[in-house]
Amino acid sequence: MNPSIEKLHHIAQKESRLIIGLMSGTSLDGLDVALCRFSGDGQNTEVELLAFETMPFEEGVKAEIRKVFAKKEVDFHHLCMLNPWIGNLHGQLVNECLKKWGRRAEEIDLIASHGQTVMHMPKRLHKNELFPNSTLQIGDADHLAREVGVITLSDFRQKHCAAGGEGAPLALYGDFLLFSSKQENRVLINIGGIANFTFLPSSGDFSKVFATDTGPGNTLIDAFTQKHFGKPYDENAKIARKGKVSKKFLEALLEHEYFSQPVPKTTGPELFNLHYLEMAIIKSSVNISNEDILQTLCHFTAQSLTHEIKRSVSLDSKTTLYLSGGGMHNPLLVELIKQELPQIAVEVMDKLGVSGDAKEAVLFAALANETLAGSGFISPGNPKEQFFMGKISLPL
Numbered sequence: 019m020n021p022s023i024e025k026l027h028h029i030a031q032k033e034s035r036l037i038i039g040l041m042s043g044t045s046l047d048g049l050d051v052a053l054c055r056f057s058g059d060g061q062n063t064e065v066e067l068l069a070f071e072t073m074p075f076e077e078g079v080k081a082e083i084r085k086v087f088a089k090k091e092v093d094f095h096h097l098c099m100l101n102p103w104i105g106n107l108h109g110q111l112v113n114e115c116l117k118k119w120g121r122r123a124e125e126i127d128l129i130a131s132h133g134q135t136v137m138h139m140p141k142r143l144h145k146n147e148l149f150p151n152s153t154l155q156i157g158d159a160d161h162l163a164r165e166v167g168v169i170t171l172s173d174f175r176q177k178h179c180a181a182g183g184e185g186a187p188l189a190l191y192g193d194f195l196l197f198s199s200k201q202e203n204r205v206l207i208n209i210g211g212i213a214n215f216t217f218l219p220s221s222g223d224f225s226k227v228f229a230t231d232t233g234p235g236n237t238l239i240d241a242f243t244q245k246h247f248g249k250p251y252d253e254n255a256k257i258a259r260k261g262k263v264s265k266k267f268l269e270a271l272l273e274h275e276y277f278s279q280p281v282p283k284t285t286g287p288e289l290f291n292l293h294y295l296e297m298a299i300i301k302s303s304v305n306i307s308n309e310d311i312l313q314t315l316c317h318f319t320a321q322s323l324t325h326e327i328k329r330s331v332s333l334d335s336k337t338t339l340y341l342s343g344g345g346m347h348n349p350l351l352v353e354l355i356k357q358e359l360p361q362i363a364v365e366v367m368d369k370l371g372v373s374g375d376a377k378e379a380v381l382f383a384a385l386a387n388e389t390l391a392g393s394g395f396i397s398p399g400n401p402k403e404q405f406f407m408g409k410i411s412l413p414l
């Protein structure tokens with residue numbers, strides 16, 4: 019038997035497994051690397067976050083990714099070369115983390131790699147009946163597996179699409195396994211480039227659990243700050259706080275069919291980008307300062323998120339909201355979210371034992387744990403069918 023397959027079989031049966039979860043999101047700030055210890059599977063899954071790092075991308079790396087990121091037309095040669103290059107790069111960053119943590123590759127059972135999303139094209143966006151929901155993550159996992167010398171699971175979103183979903187938000191599955199509670203209904207909000215939330219009812223009934231993207235998280239705030247203020251993001255909303263909200267511009271931003279479509283739904287910077295922003299400025303025919311624009315963009319993120327929560331979840335005193343993702347460090351955004359949901363307790367994910375910055379990387383590790391040792395998840399297209407996510411790359 020192939021020794022790697024034998025090893026995989028052994029790992030699946032172990033009492034506990036060391037899994038490294040990797041996430042590189044739409045903000046392109048860096049690679050999130052979470053070292054987790056898992057035991058059990060399904061609703062008996064237990065996770066301990068042993069170490070976490072965000073390994074920042076150098077400017078040159080960001081520039082190479084931006085050449086293809088969410089672009090309708092790209093240099094195909096470049097895309098082809100980026101795929102193995104990012105796989106190797108992620109591998110090197112994992113090796114740096116292992117060194118920092120004083121761990122050897124041989125101790126790690128598995129890597130769960132999300133890769134870098136470069137295009138997300140669900141049917142609701144491409145509107146072409148000939149083609150299915152589609153999404154593309156690059157950073158080839160064979161290269162990553164060889165670079166680190168650890169079996170790697172990757173490309174989780176394809177199976178979700180193949181099974182009838184849009185390929186996101188996959189947070190649904192990990193959130194259900196790791197953070198369900200019998201004591202309270204939970205709304206787990208993640209504000210990355212795109213914002214999303216998962217609703218976990220205290221009944222534990224999976225048929226009532228859902229997750230959806232809600233619109234932009236930080237993506238427009240970041241893109242606008244980069245273009246007009248030459249900074250990667252508006253730290254602590256310092257610039258936005260100098261401006262005031264423009265009602266007309268906000269209304270124009272909120273005027274898109276996406277916001278009235280039923281949940282679950284996904285989106286990305288393919289829709290919410292600087293072009294979208296410029297169109298909204300033209301539509302609202304306002305003459306506002308860059309500071310006003312940033313202030314209004316914070317309102318846009320907060321309102322699209324909270325409107326969707328209010329529309330699709332019946333909120334009561336037994337509901338707590340937990341924040342994760344980089345946007346939870348934006349004090350203005352958090353203030354606005356709280357204002358929109360005055361009756362609901364708002365906490366940070368850290369309260370549930372996993373740091374809000376690490377959550378998404380931990381989630382992919384949880385998906386890998388389930389693929390290896392569990393009985394799978396209920397398929398998005400057929401509630402009677404179980405499905406598993408992730409492809410296997412062997413280092414040898």
Ligand SMILES: Nc1ncnc2c1ncn2[C@@H]1O[C@H](COP(=O)(O)OP(=O)(O)OP(=O)(O)O)[C@@H](O)[C@H]1O
Pocket residue numbers: 042043044045046047208209210211212213235236239240250251252253254255342343344345347348349378
């Ligand atoms: N102190 C802060 N003040 C304001 N914004 C902040 C702060 N810290 C982080 N952010 C925001 O968080 C972003 C990074 O968020 P995160 O790492 O969750 O994104 P991501 O994982 O790339 O996104 P996604 O979940 O959409 O894939 C930054 O680009 C910035 O907009």
Ligand SMILES: CC(=O)N[C@H]1[C@@H]2OC[C@@H](O2)[C@@H](O)[C@@H]1O[C@H](C)C(=O)O
Pocket residue numbers: 043044135137138153185186187188189190210211212213214231284285286378
């Ligand atoms: C296609 C893609 O990469 N989508 C990301 C992105 O970032 C946030 C939001 O948009 C979410 O849908 C998803 O990531 C998280 C981890 C998810 O699948 O739950």
